[in-house]
Amino acid sequence: xxxxxxxxxxxxxxxxxxxxxxxxxxxxxxxxxxxxxxxxxxxxxxxxxxxxxxxxxxxxxxxxxxxxxxxxxxxxxxxxxxxxxxxxxxxxxxxxxxxxxxxxxxxxxxxxxxxxxxxxxxxxxxxxxxxxxxxxxxxxxxxxxxxxxxxxxxxxxxxxxxxxxxxxxxxxxxxxxxxxxxxxxxxxxxxxxxxxxxxxxxxxxxxxxxxxxxxxxxxxxxxxxxxxxxxxxxxxxxxxxxxxxxxxxxxxxxxxxxxxxxxxxxxxxxxxxxxxxxxxxxxxxxxxxxxxxxxxxxxxxxxxxxxxxxxxxxxxxxxxxxxxxxxxxxxxx
Numbered sequence: 044x045x046x047x048x049x050x051x052x053x054x055x056x057x058x059x060x061x062x063x064x065x066x067x068x069x070x071x072x073x074x075x076x077x078x079x080x081x082x083x084x085x086x087x088x089x090x091x092x093x094x095x096x097x098x099x100x101x102x103x104x105x106x107x108x109x110x111x112x113x114x115x116x117x118x119x120x121x122x123x124x125x126x127x128x129x130x131x132x133x134x135x136x137x138x139x140x141x142x143x144x145x146x147x148x149x150x151x152x153x154x155x156x157x158x159x160x161x162x163x164x165x166x167x168x169x170x171x172x173x174x175x176x177x178x179x180x181x182x183x184x185x186x187x188x189x190x191x192x193x194x195x196x197x198x199x200x201x202x203x204x205x206x207x208x209x210x211x212x213x214x215x216x217x218x219x220x221x222x223x224x225x226x227x228x229x230x231x232x233x234x235x236x237x238x239x240x241x242x243x244x245x246x247x248x249x250x251x252x253x254x255x256x257x258x259x260x261x262x263x264x265x266x267x268x269x270x271x272x273x274x275x276x277x278x279x280x281x282x283x284x285x286x287x288x289x290x291x292x293x294x295x296x297x298x299x300x301x302x303x304x305x306x307x308x309x310x311x312x313x314x315x316x317x318x319x320x321x322x323x324x325x326x327x328x329x330x331x332x333x334x335x336x337x338x339x340x341x342x343x344x345x346x347x348x349x350x351x352x353x354x355x356x357x358x359x360x361x362x363x364x365x366x367x368x369x370x371x372x373x374x375x376x
Contacts, residue, residue, distance in 0.1 A: 072345040073183045074190060079348060080109050081194035083228045088195050102195040110188050116236060117180075119243075119263045220359055227326065227355040231348055234316060239269040241311040242276060249306055253299060265307055270347070272332045277308040330354050 064071055084105045091101035209217045243266035250258045261283075265276040280303040287296035331351050338350015 070183060070186050072343070073186050075345055075349065077187045077190040078194065079228050079352075080232070081191045083225060083232060084109060084191070084195060085198055085225075088198060098196055102192050105195055106188055106192040109191055110184070112236070113184070113187070120267060122263075216363060219363060220356055223355055223359040224352065227352050228348075230326070231351060235270050238311050238315045239266040241315050242266045242269045242307060245310060246276070246307050249303060253295075269311065272335050275308050277304055280304055280307065326351070326355050326358060330358065
């Protein structure tokens, strides 16, 4: 095949992908999610096939593992939203328009009316959406499962097709970007999910010992916040402590804030992350945070994945450009 013909076919492929993205825009986030998950599951698929499973059965097993992981992560969040939304809205509705705090002779008045109205409006719209979101989520989960299975069952073909579009002299760059992509996705999905699971267990025990109601709800919120880089579940602890300070209970505030920051916000990172860190991308926390926030604000929920991934690929490209300009070879894994 001539180089010109290869480029024409590559251009046709890109146009077809763009056209397909436009036509399936409503499930584009699901497709992106499925592609990234399938790419991350390739090593598991290869391990299963090396142990004697056929490609078809290895694809089914890996896809089932991914689907169960998605359900396991989504169900607690849905239970919190559906089961506690009315109670949360009732608490917010009972808040006064203004709140005066007196502490050690100092007095401050906080206006809550605008924030309360905004949160209540969002909560009510969320409650209306919950009634119709079930069938939509079921359809998207079906698309996710089918696409992950299709990609895994055709892993070798997809890899050959993708690498064939890259000129021979640049395939080391493509493979380097591929390794960085898998490492970043591992950090986003596996490491964060494992840390969130550990956070949930520790938080559930912690809030139970302190006598909080809705222990599981608070533990789920803490686990979800673990996906927010840098800040994490410390936000929840600060809010709870601030509520106790406003109520004049300084002892309870200190008990939830100081031990909580150590046990919930810090300990899961220490226990879990070092054991998985060697598999993650070498991406500074500040850049990860920029990618997370920027992707979320620009693309919505899918930006939580796409943002850090884009930043990681930019870092990899910069490192390889620097090595090229300085005539230094980049170490291959």
